[in-house]
Amino acid sequence: MNIPESLRYTASHEWVRAESDGTLSVGITDHAQDSLGELVFVELPEAGRRLAAGDACAVVESVKAAADVYAPVAGEVVARNDALAEAPNQVNKDPYAAWLFRIKPAEGAFPENLMDARTYRKSFSEA
Amino acid sequence: MRRTPLYDAHRAANAKMVEFAGWEMPLHYGSQIEEHHAVRRAAGVFDTSHMLALDLEGTAARQFLRHALANDVERLRLPGKALYSCLLAEDGGILDDLIVYRLAEDRYRIVLNAATARSDLAWLERLRPAGASLRARHDLAMLAVQGPRAREKCWAALPELRAASEALGVFFGAQAGDIFVARTGYTGEDGFELLLPAGRAPDAWRRLHDAGVRPCGLGARDTLRLEAGMNLYGQDMDSSVTPFECGLAWSVALEGPRTFVGKQALARHTTAQRMLGLVLEERAGVLRSHQAVHGAHGEGMITSGSFSPTMNASIALARLPAACEPGERVQVTVRDRPLAARTVQPPFVRRGMILV
Numbered sequence: 200m201n202i203p204e205s206l207r208y209t210a211s212h213e214w215v216r217a218e219s220d221g222t223l224s225v226g227i228t229d230h231a232q233d234s235l236g237e238l239v240f241v242e243l244p245e246a247g248r249r250l251a252a253g254d255a256c257a258v259v260e261s262v263k264a265a266a267d268v269y270a271p272v273a274g275e276v277v278a279r280n281d282a283l284a285e286a287p288n289q290v291n292k293d294p295y296a297a298w299l300f301r302i303k304p305a306e307g308a309f310p311e312n313l314m315d316a317r318t319y320r321k322s323f324s325e326a
Numbered sequence: 327m328r329r330t331p332l333y334d335a336h337r338a339a340n341a342k343m344v345e346f347a348g349w350e351m352p353l354h355y356g357s358q359i360e361e362h363h364a365v366r367r368a369a370g371v372f373d374t375s376h377m378l379a380l381d382l383e384g385t386a387a388r389q390f391l392r393h394a395l396a397n398d399v400e401r402l403r404l405p406g407k408a409l410y411s412c413l414l415a416e417d418g419g420i421l422d423d424l425i426v427y428r429l430a431e432d433r434y435r436i437v438l439n440a441a442t443a444r445s446d447l448a449w450l451e452r453l454r455p456a457g458a459s460l461r462a463r464h465d466l467a468m469l470a471v472q473g474p475r476a477r478e479k480c481w482a483a484l485p486e487l488r489a490a491s492e493a494l495g496v497f498f499g500a501q502a503g504d505i506f507v508a509r510t511g512y513t514g515e516d517g518f519e520l521l522l523p524a525g526r527a528p529d530a531w532r533r534l535h536d537a538g539v540r541p542c543g544l545g546a547r548d549t550l551r552l553e554a555g556m557n558l559y560g561q562d563m564d565s566s567v568t569p570f571e572c573g574l575a576w577s578v579a580l581e582g583p584r585t586f587v588g589k590q591a592l593a594r595h596t597t598a599q600r601m602l603g604l605v606l607e608e609r610a611g612v613l614r615s616h617q618a619v620h621g622a623h624g625e626g627m628i629t630s631g632s633f634s635p636t637m638n639a640s641i642a643l644a645r646l647p648a649a650c651e652p653g654e655r656v657q658v659t660v661r662d663r664p665l666a667a668r669t670v671q672p673p674f675v676r677r678g679m680i681l682v
Contacts, residue, residue, distance in 0.1 A: 236545065237359050239633040240612055240640075258661065260612045262358060262545060262633050265661065284609075288359070 200320070201229040203295055207271075207310055208319035214295060215271045215310055222277055223310055224298040227259060227268060230323060232294045236261040238287035243279040243300050250274060250302065257299050259290065272310050274302035330375035331467045331524040335531050339541055347441035349376040351544055358545030362635045365513050365550055366678050369473035370542035371534045378443035379463040379521055380450070382434040386457030391426060391434060393586055394453050396569060398579035402428035406498045408510055410577050412569050413446060414588030418595055419565035420572070422446050423557065425510060427499045435499075435506070435521075437468070439559050453587065467527035469520045471539060472550075474678060476517035480507075483537035484530060491518065505530075512547065514554025514676045552641065553634050555603060555672025561615060562601070562629040562643050568592060571645060573601035573672065599645045602652060603672040604628065605682060606640035611660035613642035613667070620664070621656035623647035628658065636675045643672065 202208070207215040212231035216224040232238070240260040250256050250270035257268035278301040283289055289297040304310060314322065327350040336343065341352035352373065354361060364370045382390065391399040397411030407428055413421045422442040427435045438446050447462060454460055471480050481488040490502035491509070496516075499508030506521040522530060535541060548558070555573075557563050563572040570578075570592070578592065606613050613631030620626075624647040631642035646656075652671040657664040670682035 236354070237357060239359075240609070242610070258611075260633075262549060262612075265612065265614070 200233070201295070202316045202320050204316045206295065207313035207315065209269065209271045209313055210322060211269050212323075213268060213271050215313055216298070217310065218301070222301045222303050223272065223274070224301050225268070225271060226294060226298045227290060228319075229294045231266070232291050235259065235266055236263045238290050241283045241287045241290070241299065243281075243283070244276045246276050246278055248276045250276065252308070259287070259299075268299060270302065271313060272302065272308040273305040274308055275305070277301050277303045328376070330373055331527040332373045332375065332531055335528055336373065336541075341541075341543060344544065346544055347376060347439075349440060351376060352541070354543040354545045355541050358543060358549070359635045361540060361542040361546035362549050364540040365473045365515055365542060365546065366636055366675070367474070369471060369476040369479045369517070369539045370546065371531065371539045372470040372472070372542050372547055373468075373531070374470050374519070375467040375524070375527065376440035377468055378438045378440065378447075379466050379468070380436040380438060380447070381461045381463060382436065382458055383432060383461075384458040385432055386455045387432050387434055390453065390455055390458040392584055394450060395426065396578045396586060396588060398584060399426060399428065399434065400584075401579070402426075404428075404498075405430055406494075406500050408497045408499060408508060412574060412577060413449070414568075414586075414592075415565055416587060416591060418568040418588040418591035420559070420563045420567060420569060421449060421565060423559050423563070423574075427508065429501075441560055463521070465524055466521045467524045469522070469527065469530060469534070470511055470513075470517065471520065471534060472511045472513040472515045472517035474516060476515070476539070479534065479537045479539050480518050483533035483539065487518075512554070512556060513550040514556070514673055515550075516677065549632050549635060552630055552632055552643065553636055553673065553675035555643070555674060557601075557643070558630060567645075568595055568597070570595065570597040571599045571601065598648055599626070600648050600650065601629075601672075602644060602646050602650060603670040603674055603682065604631075604642040604644050604656065604658065604667045605637070605670055605674070606642075606658070607666045607668060610663070610665050611640070613640045613658060613660065617642075618659045619644050619646060619656050619667075620659070621646065621650060621654055621669075623649040626650070626656075634674060637680055641674050642667075
């Protein structure tokens with residue numbers, strides 16, 4: 200299972216990447232895409248939407264099942280990856296390149312409190 | 327969990343394995359959507375060894391099946407001819423669906439679903455008269471080779487099949503040495519189903535693979551059968567419904583004086599619901615089983631829903647009010663939102679062509 204060291208992770212299998220402009224890119228992990236199977240539909244939050252940490256804000260659907268994607272931290276959606284609408288299986292092919300949306304974290308949001316790669320790997324290999 | 331003779335071949339091909347009806351089966355070998363397209367466009371092979379073949383033999387075999395099955399084996403005039411039928415309970419509820427082949431005057435072969443094989447066998451054993459024997463063929467493996475190029479690739483991989491199967495009509499089977507080859511399937515494409523000694527299955531699988539037939543898993547099998555408008559037992563039908571609620575009235579031979587298990591109940595039965603297909607008209611989700619359907623004639627429910635790779639749209643089978651007709655607009659509740667769909671007469675796709 201591919202779990203890049205450079206990213207942060209949630210217990211609900213989102214990955215988070217800090218961008219140079221201070222925003223956070225959010226996607227689903229290799230483990231998540233592998234469990235779901237090939238994606239055939241994604242629903243992404245609109246730019247401008249304000250999210251609390253843990254809000255269900257996107258949906259990914261595979262041939263087999265639908266799954267919610269949760270906001271890893273509080274903040275405002277500043278972009279969404281519209282290219283996925285036509286090619287949702289990009290998430291399967293390269294889960295860490297196929298970001299779903301970007302958040303500008305709210306004041307007092309601490310993405311550094313999310314799991315690092317080692318902790319994330321342990322979290323589901325023990326489950 | 328039980329394993330088929332091809333378990334090692336699946337693992338070697340990096341299949342994602344899942345539990346299905348007590349068997350450890352391949353879900354896909356990397357991409358179930360590409361496997362689906364391979365069957366629509368060229369050829370794919372499925373391990374269906376979890377299904378159970380039953381051989382019936384004896385002077386009373388024909389009468390036995392005429393009594394046990396909702397369809398009438400008397401329709402099988404020619405040797406090798408196959409028939410689709412439901413196995414019904416006395417109340418008309420569906421215990422299973424099956425294919426029966428007439429091998430000879432007093433010999434038949436039935437193929438049963440994996441999940442129901444054990445209970446079917448017990449049920450049939452109770453109905454079995456003297457003069458008919460019943461033998462479960464746990465010694466056989468089963469492969470389904472499906473797609474527009476399936477037959478030619480089968481002959482390239484297994485040349486010994488050609489003579490017996492070249493002139494085989496659709497829904498006929500024949501014995502070719504120790505392999506029973508039938509022109510049947512569960513995908514809506516041409517092809518063969520092969521029943522062969524378990525020990526020969528790995529070699530046949532390898533030869534088919536070397537001939538360019540793509541290994542396909544249960545994932546592609548499900549989207550292919552859904553596009554073909556074929557019911558899945560346990561999902562689109564079970565013992566709580568009769569064939570009339572499942573689009574299977576054509577498979578019940580009610581005419582004539584023949585009595586069969588469930589006939590009296592069906593004769594009294596009034597059907598409030600029917601099976602129709604749905605095509606989702608908005609790209610806003612995926613149709614799934616148990617989603618509620620709302621239309622001008624009342625409420626219904628999806629029994630099987632998924633994404634159709636051939637149509638690049640979401641499709642479903644749904645049990646709807648009997649007054650509902652193909653071509654109507656309905657709403658389906660998908661993740662708490664009403665989405666627009668239209669009703670269609672299945673199949674959605676046959677022989678590579680979109681029909682709805």
